[in-house]
Structure formats: C-alpha cells, structure tokens
Ligand SMILES: Nc1ncnc2c1ncn2[C@@H]1O[C@H](COP(=O)(O)OP(=O)(O)O)[C@@H](O)[C@H]1O
C-alpha cells in the first residue's frame with residue numbers, strides 16, 4: 088500500500104510539468120532544454136518563502152512569480168535564437184542556475200539542501216497528499232487536452248510546422264511562445280509546491296540532468312506533442328523506474344542498471360522519433 | 372489612392388545588392404504581374420514586402436502607412452496576404468484546421484466581423500470545392516488543391532493585398548484553370564493582386580500592368596501587350612543578341 092501511494096504521487100507529480108514541457112518541445116518543437124532551471128528557481132522560491140514566512144499561499148505566489156520571470160527570459164531566447172543555439176544556451180542556463188543554487192550557500196545551504204519543509208496540515212498523511220496530487224494531475228490532463236484543441240494549440244503547431252507560413256497568417260511567435268513557457272511555469276510551480284511538501288527536503292541533486300533526461304525520454308517514447316501518449320509513457324516508465332528499486336538486485340547494481348535501461352530506452356525513442364523531433368525546414 | 376507603394380527599396384545581403392532602388396505604386400483593385408528571369412529578385416521582393424526580410428534602404432507604404440518597421444505577422448493582420456511558391460499551407464493539419472487557424476489569427480476586430488469562425492471555415496471549403504475533405508490532412512491534396520486552399524484561406528481572412536508567388540507552379544494543367552479563375556474572382560472582389568508568373572499569355576490575360584525585374588531592379592513597366600512585345604524583354608531573358 089505505501090508503495091502504491093508513493094507511485095501514485097510520483098506519477099501525478101510528473102504530469103503537470105512534463106505535459107507542459109511537451110507543449111513546448113513535443114508540440115512546438117522548441118528546443119527548450121532548461122526546464123530544470125525553472126524547476127530550481129521555483130522550488131527554492133517556494134521553500135525559502137515557506138521557511139521564512141510560514142505562508143503557503145505566499146510561497147506558491149513567490150514560486151510562481153520566479154518561474155514566470157525566468158520563463159519570460161527563456162521565451163525571449165526562443166524567438167531570438169536558432170533551434171540548435173537555443174538548445175545549447177538553455178542547457179547552459181540550467182547548469183548556471185544549478186551552480187548558483189549550490190554556491191549561494193547563505194541563501195540555499197548549498198549542497199546540503201534545505202530540510203524540514205513544512206506541510207499543509209491537510210497533507211499530514213502521504214495518502215491525502217498523493218490523492219490531491221492525482222486530482223490535480225487529472226485536471227491538468229484535461230487542461231492539456233483542451234489546449235490541444237484550442238486556437239493556441241493550432242497556432243503553436245502552425246509555428247512548429249513552418250514559421251514563415253505561420254507568421255504570414257498573422258501568428259505572433261513571441262506571443263505564442265510566451266503563453267507556452269508561462270504554462271510550463273505554472274505547471275512546474277504546482278509540481279514544486281506539492282513535491283517539496285511530499286519530500287520535506289529541497290535537495291539540489293533532484294534538479295540535475297537525470298530529471299531532464301526523464302522528461303525527454305517520456306516525451307519521445309509517448310509521441311512528441313501527444314497528451315495521452317506522454318501521460319501513458321510517464322505512467323509506464325515511472326513504474327519501471329520505481330519498480331527497479333524493489334527488485335532483488337544487489338544494491339550496488341540498481342543505480343547503474345537503471346541508467347543502462349533508461350539509456351537504452353532513450354536511444355530507442357530518439358531513433359524511433361527522429362523524424363518528428365526536428366522541425367523540417369522547407370524553402371518558401 | 373495607392374494601396375501599396377515603395378520608394379527606392381533596396382536590399383543588401385552580405386555586400387550583395389539583391390534589390391536596387393525598387394520604386395512602384397499600385398492602386399487598389401489593380402492586378403499587377405511581376406516577371407523576370409530566375410534569380411532576378413522577385414521572391415525576395417515579396418519577402419521584403421511581407422516583412423520576412425528587412426530592406427536596407429527606402430520605404431514601404433501600405434494603405435498610406437509606413438510599414439517599414441512593422442513585423443511580418445502584423446503586416447498580415449493589416450491585410451497583406453502571401454501565397455508561397457512552395458504552398459504555404461500546413462500539411463500536418465487538416466483542411467479545416469488550415470482555414471480555422473488563419474481566421475483565429477486575425478486581429479480581434481476582424482475576427483468579430485466574421486463572428487462564427489467554424490461556419491466561415493465550412494463556407495470557405497465549400498467555395499473551393501473541398502468541403503468533403505475537411506477532415507483530411509492537407510498533405511493528401513494535389514498541388515492544385517493545395518493552391519486553392521491557400522488562396523481560399525487568404526481570401527476568407529479578408530486580406531486586401533495578395534502577393535501570389537508562382538501560383539500555377541506545381542499545379543496540373545487541368546487544375547490551372549481552377550486556380551486562374553479563383554484569381555479572377557479576387558479581381559472581381561476588388562482585391563489588389565501582385566502576381567509572379569512565368570506564363571506570359573496568362574499574365575497578359577489577367578493583369579492590368581506588368582513589371583519586369585532584372586538583377587534586382589524594375590527595368591520595364593507597362594501594360595501587358597506593350598511589355599510582351601518590347602524587344603528589351605527578350606534581351607532580359609536571353610541576354611543581348613551578340614549579332615546586333
Ligand atoms: N536570404 C538570402 N541571402 C542571400 N541571398 C539571397 C537571399 N534571398 C535571396 N537571395 C539571392 O537573391 C537572388 C534573388 O533570388 P529570388 O528572389 O529567389 O529570385 P526569383 O524569385 O526572382 O527567382 C538570388 O541570387 C538569391 O540567391
């Protein structure tokens with residue numbers, strides 16, 4: 088039972104952020120490789136505010152504002168840079184933000200992380216926290232499905248397919264990208280708000296590359312841009328990932344084995360989706 | 372009052388002069404042909420007019436407003452419609468979505484005038500004879516059908532100026548008639564059209580005036596008959612006759 092509650096939380100907790108990144112990367116074909124940068128800023132914003140004021144509402148708000156600000160920078164870069172340059176710069180920004188979080192010890196306690204994150208009294212048990220997270224995840228899936236069928240969904244697909252053609256019918260790239268990046272900021276803040284309370288500790292190790300690689304693996308395996316496909320991939324790959332820890336494998340091997348299995352899955356997914364990941368360029 | 376005019380429009384890329392002091396003025400409702408050899412700068416001129424390339428000198432007025440600093444999507448929203456040489460439709464989307472997304476991308480006032488976008492989408496597909504394929508992906512269309520979709524979509528979005536880049540290229544002979552009658556309808560609707568074409572008889576039939584572009588400059592201008600019979604036209608296309 089605790090295992091089921093744990094899995095439920097982990098799966099639901101990936102959904103709002105990953106499905107939103109899927110709108111940017113999967114659907115929009117925008118090479119935003121710095122979502123963990125947003126995650127770090129939002130999470131630290133929430134935890135530091137919470138520890139110093141005790142107000143959950145204020146903490147959420149601060150986390151959201153931080154996420155929106157950094158997302159505006161990412162969105163601006165996404166209209167200024169070519170896809171490959173954007174990919175490199177956003178990866179670099181993730182590293183830079185991580186380094187700031189680790190080295191600004193007076194604020195963040197650096198590599199030690201910040202323990203003792205309080206929980207809302209309603210969330211005193213993992214069960215209520217997991218169920219609430221699951222409800223939020225379902226609502227987010229519905230929101231994503233709605234978005235898919237909305238004019239925004241069509242406009243971001245149009246830009247992904249051919250930027251000039253999209254602009255020639257009046258679609259503003261900066262407007263659409265800002266919306267997409269702001270949706271990610273909101274999804275990520277919700278995720279951070281819940282996961283910080285679930286873990287009760289903010290640790291910089293949770294924001295390293297593996298988390299981002301997991302995004303990319305799920306989005307590619309599930310079909311870039313597909314809400315239900317990526318949701319299914321999140322469910323299956325999370326069960327595989329968490330399940331491995333409970334397998335009768337010598338302890339020293341679980342880590343490397345997980346990396347190998349997920350490395351293979353990522354490789355296969357990239358190979359399989361190679362045509363749908365990169366924006367196809369056509370002359371006019 | 373001219374709907375579109377340029378004054379000494381020039382474009383230089385990497386030290387290469389691609390457009391040289393192009394000046395012209397087009398009246399509302401006129402159909403103007405733009406001809407010239409391959410590489411003379413016709414498509415580039417359209418790219419500058421629709422805001423995808425920024426000219427390095429001169430200015431562009433659309434409906435008496437200087438649009439030199441206006442972005443491509445904004446120019447589209449102001450009423451400049453572009454039809455691309457390689458079919459500017461979204462192949463991964465259905466026909467219906469192709470029209471709908473164009474209507475949804477109009478500025479608020481214009482969207483308000485249409486009021487029911489879904490209805491207008493349906494009417495547009497009926498008008499171009501593709502209503503029965505509304506739910507199919509646009510990639511399943513033939514060249515001619517893609518062109519009808521692109522022009523029909525541009526017309527439905529209430530554009531005033533149409534920049535058509537080789538609208539009959541990649542269109543089967545059978546469908547060419549459908550495309551050209553749709554272009555004639557634009558004229559009947561009082562739209563202004565600039566059209567790049569290689570087919571001179573077609574240009575002669577449809578256009579009020581013709582500009583000839585050569586190495587980035589307008590070198591010849593007039594009504595279709597006089598341009599077609601101008602000796603200089605042959606020189607531009609085939610080079611000066613060395614026996615002269
Ligand atoms: N973005 C660009 N960068 C460099 N050269 C360009 C660019 N766009 C067009 N050109 C050059 O401008 C010239 C005119 O091209 P184009 O306008 O496509 O000709 P046309 O449509 O008349 O056949 C060509 O020599 C082309 O190579």
Ligand SMILES: [Mg+2]
Pocket residue numbers: 413414415456
């Ligand atoms: Mg051309």
